[in-house]
Amino acid sequence: MSATEAVFRVFRGGREGGEMREYRVPVSPGMVVLDAVHWIQAHGAPDLAVRWNCKAAKCGSCSAEVNGKPRLMCKSRLDSLPLDRPVVVRPMKTFPVIKDLVTDVSWNFEAAKRIPPFTPRPGVEWKYDQADADRVQEFRKCIECFLCQNVCHVLREHDKKGAFVGPAMLVRAAGYELHPLDGLTRTGFLREQGGIGLCNITKCCTEVCPESIRITDNAIIPLKERVVDDFYDPLRWLWRKVTGKG
Amino acid sequence: MSERFETHPSDVLVIGAGGAGLRAAIEASAKGARTALVCKSLLGKAHTVMAEGGIAAALAHVDAQDSWQTHFRDTMRGGGMLNHWRMAQLHAQEAPDRVRELEQWGAVFDRTRDGRILQRPFGGHTYRRLAHVGDRTGLEMIRTLQDKGVHQGIDVYMECTVTHLLRDGDRVVGAFGYWRESGRFVVFPAKAVVLATGGIGKAWSVTSNSWEYTADGHALAYRAGAELIDMEFVQFHPTGMVWPPGVRGILVTEAVRAEGGILRNSKGERFMWRYLPEEKRPDFSKDEAQAKEWLADHIAGRSPDFKKRPPELSTRDNVARAIYTENREGRGSPHGGVFLDVSYLPAEHVVKKLPSMYHQFKDLADVDITKEPMEVGPTCHYAMGGVRVDPDSGKSTVPGLFAAGEVSGGMHGANRLGGNSLSDLLVFGRRAGLGAAEAAGKAPAPKIDADATAAAERELLAFFANTGEDPYAIHHDLQEAMQALVGIFRTQEDLEKSVGKLEELRARASRARVTGSRLYNPGWHLAFDLRNMIDAAEMVARAALERQESRGAHSRLDFPKADPAFGKVNISIRRRDGGMEVVRTALPAMPEEMRKLFEEKK
Numbered sequence: 040m041s042a043t044e045a046v047f048r049v050f051r052g053g054r055e056g057g058e059m060r061e062y063r064v065p066v067s068p069g070m071v072v073l074d075a076v077h078w079i080q081a082h083g084a085p086d087l088a089v090r091w092n093c094k095a096a097k098c099g100s101c102s103a104e105v106n107g108k109p110r111l112m113c114k115s116r117l118d119s120l121p122l123d124r125p126v127v128v129r130p131m132k133t134f135p136v137i138k139d140l141v142t143d144v145s146w147n148f149e150a151a152k153r154i155p156p157f158t159p160r161p162g163v164e165w166k167y168d169q170a171d172a173d174r175v176q177e178f179r180k181c182i183e184c185f186l187c188q189n190v191c192h193v194l195r196e197h198d199k200k201g202a203f204v205g206p207a208m209l210v211r212a213a214g215y216e217l218h219p220l221d222g223l224t225r226t227g228f229l230r231e232q233g234g235i236g237l238c239n240i241t242k243c244c245t246e247v248c249p250e251s252i253r254i255t256d257n258a259i260i261p262l263k264e265r266v267v268d269d270f271y272d273p274l275r276w277l278w279r280k281v282t283g284k285g
Numbered sequence: 286m287s288e289r290f291e292t293h294p295s296d297v298l299v300i301g302a303g304g305a306g307l308r309a310a311i312e313a314s315a316k317g318a319r320t321a322l323v324c325k326s327l328l329g330k331a332h333t334v335m336a337e338g339g340i341a342a343a344l345a346h347v348d349a350q351d352s353w354q355t356h357f358r359d360t361m362r363g364g365g366m367l368n369h370w371r372m373a374q375l376h377a378q379e380a381p382d383r384v385r386e387l388e389q390w391g392a393v394f395d396r397t398r399d400g401r402i403l404q405r406p407f408g409g410h411t412y413r414r415l416a417h418v419g420d421r422t423g424l425e426m427i428r429t430l431q432d433k434g435v436h437q438g439i440d441v442y443m444e445c446t447v448t449h450l451l452r453d454g455d456r457v458v459g460a461f462g463y464w465r466e467s468g469r470f471v472v473f474p475a476k477a478v479v480l481a482t483g484g485i486g487k488a489w490s491v492t493s494n495s496w497e498y499t500a501d502g503h504a505l506a507y508r509a510g511a512e513l514i515d516m517e518f519v520q521f522h523p524t525g526m527v528w529p530p531g532v533r534g535i536l537v538t539e540a541v542r543a544e545g546g547i548l549r550n551s552k553g554e555r556f557m558w559r560y561l562p563e564e565k566r567p568d569f570s571k572d573e574a575q576a577k578e579w580l581a582d583h584i585a586g587r588s589p590d591f592k593k594r595p596p597e598l599s600t601r602d603n604v605a606r607a608i609y610t611e612n613r614e615g616r617g618s619p620h621g622g623v624f625l626d627v628s629y630l631p632a633e634h635v636v637k638k639l640p641s642m643y644h645q646f647k648d649l650a651d652v653d654i655t656k657e658p659m660e661v662g663p664t665c666h667y668a669m670g671g672v673r674v675d676p677d678s679g680k681s682t683v684p685g686l687f688a689a690g691e692v693s694g695g696m697h698g699a700n701r702l703g704g705n706s707l708s709d710l711l712v713f714g715r716r717a718g719l720g721a722a723e724a725a726g727k728a729p730a731p732k733i734d735a736d737a738t739a740a741a742e743r744e745l746l747a748f749f750a751n752t753g754e755d756p757y758a759i760h761h762d763l764q765e766a767m768q769a770l771v772g773i774f775r776t777q778e779d780l781e782k783s784v785g786k787l788e789e790l791r792a793r794a795s796r797a798r799v800t801g802s803r804l805y806n807p808g809w810h811l812a813f814d815l816r817n818m819i820d821a822a823e824m825v826a827r828a829a830l831e832r833q834e835s836r837g838a839h840s841r842l843d844f845p846k847a848d849p850a851f852g853k854v855n856i857s858i859r860r861r862d863g864g865m866e867v868v869r870t871a872l873p874a875m876p877e878e879m880r881k882l883f884e885e886k887k
Contacts, residue, residue, distance in 0.1 A: 053804065067529070067530050067531065068528075068529045068530065069528070069529020069530065069531055069532065069649065069650065069651075070529070070530075070531050071531055071649070074531040080757060080807060080808070081755075081757035081758070081761070082757075085755055085756065085757060085799070085800060085801065085806075085807065085808025085811075086799075086800060086801025086802070086806040086807065086808050086809070087807070088804075088805035088806070088807060089807070090326070090327070091495075091496065092326055092330045092331075092332070092334075092495040092496065092497065093330075093332075093334065093335050093495055093535075094495070094532070094535065095335070095532070095535045095536070095645055095649070096641075096644070096645070096648065097334055097335055097421070097424065097641065098330045098334050098335070098495070099330070100326065100327065100330050114648055114649070116648075116649075137466055137804075137805055138466075138804050138805040139805070141466075141805055144327070145443075148327075148328060148435075148443075151435070152435055152436070156391070156432055156433075156436045157390070157391035157432070159389060165385070165388060165389070165401070166399065166400035166401060167396065167400050168396060168400055169395065169396040169403075172393050172394070172395065172396050175393050176393055176418065176419070179393055179418075179424075179425060179428065180421065180424075182334075182424065183329055214393075215391070218391065218393065
């Protein structure tokens, strides 16, 4: 890495609007955007608002848009960005700004509450194969960074938060629905409150997932298939209801 | 009731939404108590998500010989026999049920070949004991508890910081704090309060802990007059990242060593054999060949001979000292650590068992751990010390106040075994929730003192009128001082110096200047957090001065041996007449039938 200093343009403001402000930050090896934001806080902008916790891509708190690309700031290495021009850091667009880089993501928590939770089949024996665990564990890697919600055009461009729970919540639902010992059918929820039909599989969500969850292929499409089966193929619905098998 | 402030009454108020807080809230609410859960971050982001390796519980799924008695013995021995025996007993007995319960609430653990919960080896545990999900067990646990809690109807107050406990006489009757978002103040009257605020690691510069770990609960309890014990014992996890600078301190899970990771110095020596304590040598492999045999059995799913465990699975205190010493004696890696190597293992095994380590090193350090060794060194990780609690109920020495998880003391003694934290959170989170719900049922309606809330408000707003330094600069100096003076190896001289330094820092912190508005203002938040960290740092330094011996995580260069007299006491701290009182209190006596467990297995 050659640059010794980088220029950052960071959104400063709140609900009423704001401005992009410029900061010069010394660059050190391996530095990430979140390091730069912390440096800015400690050197002249102590009230710069940012969410973060683990700084290791495990908690999903520091989501933002870096040079227009939604990503975790703790995983955005400066040596992967062109430093001959300013690094632009903005809050996620899909959620209302609270202040600076912090957005109001409470809608996601409300949406999560509505998903019918994991409900084991009564009297089940708590045994299943690793292969079955693998399938569900992919969804349970979700760190709730909401970057997929942020890029989903149904939410981002069309703001259909009332009609569609978004990819992150479909991943969550898939985690329950495909659990080998789950005994509940969520297809009614998915079709109605979940609004799964609104997803037209553009895969933008999959592209931004920092956990590399194949959201569209492994979560959304299988759920869509279950919805189709249940609402248009009553025999298969009955079969699954009786056997608990997908 | 204080109408000037937004007010949310509850029967049980839980402060902190990591594993212990969530488990406490779930239990209190299940007992019919109206339960409020307050957390500084968004729900599900608590430091528990950073726990990687697993939950220790004697399920005996992979090593049939395991039992709660062995888990109890391992825990006590790992803790330098300073643990509260009753906590270690309850923990060992109840952990398996807590893990099974988590599974029934939806946690998806890795499986054995016959479809049960898989268990992995870990430092200080005789048998393979840790239920796990790759290396992201904490995330699985917190997500499961979060789901359970939310669907059970707990009132969750996110991004809200508690700054003061409110009292009616001696009794704790609620809490005062602010919304991080708006900076507005809020009062939580409650019949019982559970502290589940986690640790104190943000007072050190090299730490695995997140910004939340500012000793809030330790300081709140102290100011409320509660007794704290074992504060001298701060765990430095042996393996944190050391390079590049921005990631220094980030945790590298012990599971790396459990899955075959070998520690080597710059001369290529596998140095851990040299550091095994004499009395523990029989419990480990004698040479490379035996260690290799053990690993081959483990990977193949056979039950390995525990007396052939690799030396890297020694307890954390011991491994951290070894790495530190290798560096001091000039055999460290280029960036002040040592090498941790899994590259000789099949790449699929590494990626399957350590997926987040694989990505962490690849993304943040340009190291492919399937091809080259990692560089690692000690990082401040965990406070063994905390609020003294009644083992069965989590009750502190102050009426109405309970504690569970890292903020409590006693369970882990002088050194915590890896994997015993997640199980601690579940076992004692549940018990504190039960204890608090029961106490709330008998408690009178809380009376909030308007003078106290007004004083709390004044104290928090005073920062805006200050003209001193920026809080970030003070925090930086605190971290440097604790790192240099109250680290892995300690001396009287350094510790005394640290006490003086902390006095200075306390004065600077009281003058810290805050700019900007009350809206989501991290500078303001830090200004107050500094007080908590400085209080806890002083407790650590003073307790460390008092304990003139070396035991567990507390190593005194001027008193390098364990002293049997100190093996019989806890160092207790409490606030008295505005000052910090440090006294030795007798360790609770272990009953005969528990003591026998150690004699049989000498």
